[in-house]
Amino acid sequence: MTYVLNRLLSVILTLFMITLVTFAVTNILPGDVAMMIMGTQSNPEALAGLRQSLGLNDPILVQYARWVGGLVSGDWGNSLIFKKPILELLSQKIVASAVLVVMSMCIALALAIPLGVWAAVHRDKWQDTVSSSSALLGVSLPDFFWGIVMILVFARWLGWFPSSGFVEPSVDFWGTLQHAFLPALALGLGLMAHLTRMTRSTMTGILSQEFIRVARAKGLTERTVIWRYALANAIGPVITIAGLQIGYLFGSIIVMESLFGYTGMGWLTYQALLNRDLPLIQDTVFVIAAVVMLTNLAVDLLYVVIDPRIRLG
Amino acid sequence: MKDIVSVDHLRVEFATDGGPVVGVEDVSFTIAPGETLCVVGESGSGKSVTSLSLMRLVEFGGGTITAGRLNFERADGTMLDVAAAPAQVMGAVRGHEIGMIFQEPMTALNPVFTIERQLTDGLILHKGLTQEAASARALELLQSVRIPEPERRLKQYPHELSGGMRQRVVIAMAMACDPKLLIADEPTTALDVTIQAEILALINRLKRENGMAVLFITHDMAVVAQMADRVVVMYRGRIVETGTVNQIFENPKEDYTKALLAAVPKLGEMKGKPAPEKMRLIGDEAARAAAAPVKARVPEVLLQVKNLTTRFPVKGGILRRTVAQVHAVEDVSFTLNVGETLALVGESGCGKSSCGRSILRLIEPTSGEVWIGGRDIGALNRADLRRARADMQMVFQDPFASLNPYRRLKDQVAEPIQNFGLATGAALEALVLQLFDRVRLPRDFMNRYPHELSGGQRQRVAIARALAVNPKLIVADEAVSALDVSVQAQVLNLMMELQEDLGLSYLFISHDMAVVERVAHHVGVMYLGRIVEIGPRSAVFDSPRHPYTQSLLSAVPIADPRQRRFAEDLAFKPITSPIFPLGHQPAPSTYTEVTPGHFVLSL
Numbered sequence: 001m002t003y004v005l006n007r008l009l010s011v012i013l014t015l016f017m018i019t020l021v022t023f024a025v026t027n028i029l030p031g032d033v034a035m036m037i038m039g040t041q042s043n044p045e046a047l048a049g050l051r052q053s054l055g056l057n058d059p060i061l062v063q064y065a066r067w068v069g070g071l072v073s074g075d076w077g078n079s080l081i082f083k084k085p086i087l088e089l090l091s092q093k094i095v096a097s098a099v100l101v102v103m104s105m106c107i108a109l110a111l112a113i114p115l116g117v118w119a120a121v122h123r124d125k126w127q128d129t130v131s132s133s134s135a136l137l138g139v140s141l142p143d144f145f146w147g148i149v150m151i152l153v154f155a156r157w158l159g160w161f162p163s164s165g166f167v168e169p170s171v172d173f174w175g176t177l178q179h180a181f182l183p184a185l186a187l188g189l190g191l192m193a194h195l196t197r198m199t200r201s202t203m204t205g206i207l208s209q210e211f212i213r214v215a216r217a218k219g220l221t222e223r224t225v226i227w228r229y230a231l232a233n234a235i236g237p238v239i240t241i242a243g244l245q246i247g248y249l250f251g252s253i254i255v256m257e258s259l260f261g262y263t264g265m266g267w268l269t270y271q272a273l274l275n276r277d278l279p280l281i282q283d284t285v286f287v288i289a290a291v292v293m294l295t296n297l298a299v300d301l302l303y304v305v306i307d308p309r310i311r312l313g
Numbered sequence: 314m315k316d317i318v319s320v321d322h323l324r325v326e327f328a329t330d331g332g333p334v335v336g337v338e339d340v341s342f343t344i345a346p347g348e349t350l351c352v353v354g355e356s357g358s359g360k361s362v363t364s365l366s367l368m369r370l371v372e373f374g375g376g377t378i379t380a381g382r383l384n385f386e387r388a389d390g391t392m393l394d395v396a397a398a399p400a401q402v403m404g405a406v407r408g409h410e411i412g413m414i415f416q417e418p419m420t421a422l423n424p425v426f427t428i429e430r431q432l433t434d435g436l437i438l439h440k441g442l443t444q445e446a447a448s449a450r451a452l453e454l455l456q457s458v459r460i461p462e463p464e465r466r467l468k469q470y471p472h473e474l475s476g477g478m479r480q481r482v483v484i485a486m487a488m489a490c491d492p493k494l495l496i497a498d499e500p501t502t503a504l505d506v507t508i509q510a511e512i513l514a515l516i517n518r519l520k521r522e523n524g525m526a527v528l529f530i531t532h533d534m535a536v537v538a539q540m541a542d543r544v545v546v547m548y549r550g551r552i553v554e555t556g557t558v559n560q561i562f563e564n565p566k567e568d569y570t571k572a573l574l575a576a577v578p579k580l581g582e583m584k585g586k587p588a589p590e591k592m593r594l595i596g597d598e599a600a601r602a603a604a605a606p607v608k609a610r611v612p613e614v615l616l617q618v619k620n621l622t623t624r625f626p627v628k629g630g631i632l633r634r635t636v637a638q639v640h641a642v643e644d645v646s647f648t649l650n651v652g653e654t655l656a657l658v659g660e661s662g663c664g665k666s667s668c669g670r671s672i673l674r675l676i677e678p679t680s681g682e683v684w685i686g687g688r689d690i691g692a693l694n695r696a697d698l699r700r701a702r703a704d705m706q707m708v709f710q711d712p713f714a715s716l717n718p719y720r721r722l723k724d725q726v727a728e729p730i731q732n733f734g735l736a737t738g739a740a741l742e743a744l745v746l747q748l749f750d751r752v753r754l755p756r757d758f759m760n761r762y763p764h765e766l767s768g769g770q771r772q773r774v775a776i777a778r779a780l781a782v783n784p785k786l787i788v789a790d791e792a793v794s795a796l797d798v799s800v801q802a803q804v805l806n807l808m809m810e811l812q813e814d815l816g817l818s819y820l821f822i823s824h825d826m827a828v829v830e831r832v833a834h835h836v837g838v839m840y841l842g843r844i845v846e847i848g849p850r851s852a853v854f855d856s857p858r859h860p861y862t863q864s865l866l867s868a869v870p871i872a873d874p875r876q877r878r879f880a881e882d883l884a885f886k887p888i889t890s891p892i893f894p895l896g897h898q899p900a901p902s903t904y905t906e907v908t909p910g911h912f913v914l915s916l
Contacts, residue, residue: 210415210416211420211421211422211423211424213370213415214413214415214421214422214483215423216370216373216407217368217407217408217412217413217415217487218408218434218435218438218486219403219404219405219407219408219409219438219439220404220408220434220435220438221404224434229426232426233423233424233425307424308425308470308472309424309470309472
């Protein structure tokens with residue numbers, strides 16, 4: 001319990017630091033919101049008036065406090081390009097991205113764990129070479145390349161999946177999954193390499209431990225020894241890496257969602273950046289950072305369930 | 314009676330990049346029902362390979378049985394050649410008809426499964442028990458290995474148990490299906506001496522009650538003397554000699570066995586001898602070792618430790634504040650004379666290593682004074698302390714970890730000399746050469762790297778490096794514990810010889826009572842951070858007064874089959890935790906002087 005409390009407090013502290021950094025960075029960017037709204041050719045007096053009414057002339061700390069206060073109270077401001085409340089926009093898009101991220105992580109883990117275990121069991125044999133080179137192939141080509149391959153093969157030639165677009169899960173959940181599959185597979189292939197290597201090296205270490213020898217000496221079958229005794233110990237580190245990759249994934253979805261016309265957070269971020277929608281950028285960055293943080297918290301808590309040794313700490 | 318195991322001309326090979334390497338060759342022996350056969354040998358002798366072959370576990374380590382038969386009498390009376398048995402048959406034999414226990418209790422249990430699960434899965438697999446029946450049997454097993462609070466242990470995870478308890482669980486696991494043969498591969502090597510005594514006694518009792526045969530693998534001749542009915546001595550993958558335990562210990566035929574036995578210190582053999590004596594060696598070194606006992610000097614104090622206390626913080630909470638303290642060293646005082654050896658003995662966690670490091674200020678003591686040659690080490694500033702370190706050097710336990718794998722040995726020995734600016738150029742070269750001669754390493758080793766040397770040779774390099782700056786004091790922290798017994802004897806003799814020639818003082822930190830009895834002038838017994846008894850070696854060993862010293866000495870296996878000590882169940886008092894809340898101020902150590910110079914902590 002102390003552990004959970006400790007982790008929660010550290011999350012709150014980090015979130016606070018995230019707001020500081022996000023706010024600082026967007027305020028250092030050239031240009032201001034008033035300029036964005038009115039355009040560069042606008043009347044200086046009208047611009048000054050708008051600045052005044054938006055509170056841009058207030059001391060920086062007051063502006064920061066207003067922004068954070070808004071975040072907490074649910075008033076996240078309006079997007080300049082979409083002319084909509086940002087909170088509404090984000091809560092829509094995050095669902096789309098969540099489907100994509102979860103799906104790609106599941107694909108990556110489903111491929112990486114068996115491949116890594118297989119490589120560890122047959123360490124320094126041909127299986128090991130096959131495993132590590134196929135994992136390397138996944139990561140050495142950029143994921144948009146895989147995206148293009150997916151579109152060509154599965155959408156254009158085979159016609160199994162739609163090549164672009166997004167369907168609201170509330171409208172057609174099966175359709176959502178279908179639209180998410182190809183970008184998720186492309187992302188998953190990129191994620192796989194790291195996870196395969198992690199699985200392989202963790203499993204290799206565990207398979208050389210005494211308790212594995214003891215398990216074999218008990219007469220347990222190789223299947224039990226590897227898939228229960230060893231994997232139960234290897235899964236923790238692998239999931240930790242997977243959690244860290246969520247951050248990387250949010251970078252990748254910007255390209256992948258745009259490529260597939262999949263209107264999620266990544267697509268939204270791209271639009272916001274392209275159009276210098278400062279309030280939207282600020283809030284989006286905060287949300288992505290918060291999601292990455294919370295996923296890692298979830299992983300840490302999951303670790304408590306997996307590894308009994310953490311419970312005392 | 315028919316033998317339960319008969320091994321016939323076993324040969325095991327390991328595949329390496331340089332082609333197959335023979336692990337064991339031409340190994341033959343038998344084990345009768347109810348008999349304990351000890352296979353003894355130094356590292357690389359092939360003793361573990363032999364035991365793993367009998368379980369056909371050797372193939373998981375890259376080995377292959379290339380010749381020989383391993384006949385094992387199964388429960389139904391049929392003979393099985395383990396070497397040729399198919400995998401499914403081996404699965405039914407392992408853990409069912411042959412149980413096995415290993416060296417490392419700390420890693421022998423799966424950390425993420427409960428004790429119950431690990432005890433029951435074999436029972437469910439081999440005996441077809443239901444989960445309830447298996448759990449009931451698991452509880453029974455824990456009771457039979459005498460674990461305190463067995464019901465609670467079932468639900469616990471391995472990290473919640475001490476090393477001794479874990480080894481009991483491992484034994485319970487091996488015993489789960491009533492095997493006819495128990496293979497114990499160095500089962501007590503990683504354990505403290507009192508725990509070792511308990512485990513040895515436990516194995517003896519289980520063997521007696523169940524009538525099973527035991528194949529006991531060990532490097533420790535004293536354990537062999539205590540446990541074996543018959544003994545197989547192995548060296549470099551081959552059997553040197555086989556015989557009953559009395560034959561081997563009293564009338565060994567082969568030179569290797571004789572040398573091995575000679576190198577083993579036997580607790581109690583120094584009774585009535587005034588000064589330390591060199592280890593017995595047979596062969597090349599025999600003549601040198603036969604020299605007169607280390608002579609006594611006019612006492613002159615080199616090191617004086619007064620009320621030394623070292624505490625480590627235990628951090629906790631969100632702000633990582635200190636929430637408690639480990640009282641590693643608690644009010645320790647002693648003196649060490651020039652040219653003498655003071656041994657600090659005790660079990661793991663007693664604070665003996667922390668004490669040695671605190672004296673050198675490798676860790677900062679919390680309070681107390683350390684005087685070396687009339688200088689207060691505790692009061693020195695950084696620069697002076699650095700200079701003072703030339704007087705006090707350290708030799709660590711693991712000679713491989715304490716040498717830099719990327720540097721030539723001569724550079725590593727020269728390093729301290731350069732650090733203190735004692736010599737350069739030709740003078741430096743000459744000095745290094747002299748040091749290699751001094752520790753009796755061939756001069757052509759100077760250009761080698763650590764991995765090209767054996768453990769004993771590496772430890773000689775570590776000693777040469779410590780000697781490089783002409784220290785007065787050497788703190789030897791388990792310096793010979795990782796070495797094979799014959800090598801250990803050579804290194805100990807080298808250390809004693811250097812003491813004689815150079816007037817060195819040793820603070821000899823060790824857990825091995827038999828070695829300490831041989832080399833020390835004075836002995837301090839540590840328990841929970843304190844010295845509970847200190848005095849001349851003969852006084853402490855011959856008439857121990859503190860109950861802890863007495864139990865420690867009673868737990869040491871003696872390398873003499875006629876002095877067996879572990880027939881009945883033993884239960885030593887477990888060591889309590891040295892962690893205390895902040896602000897806890899323990900009472901100062903007060904001592905009673907029972908005979909001149911022999912002090913015992915007042916209870």
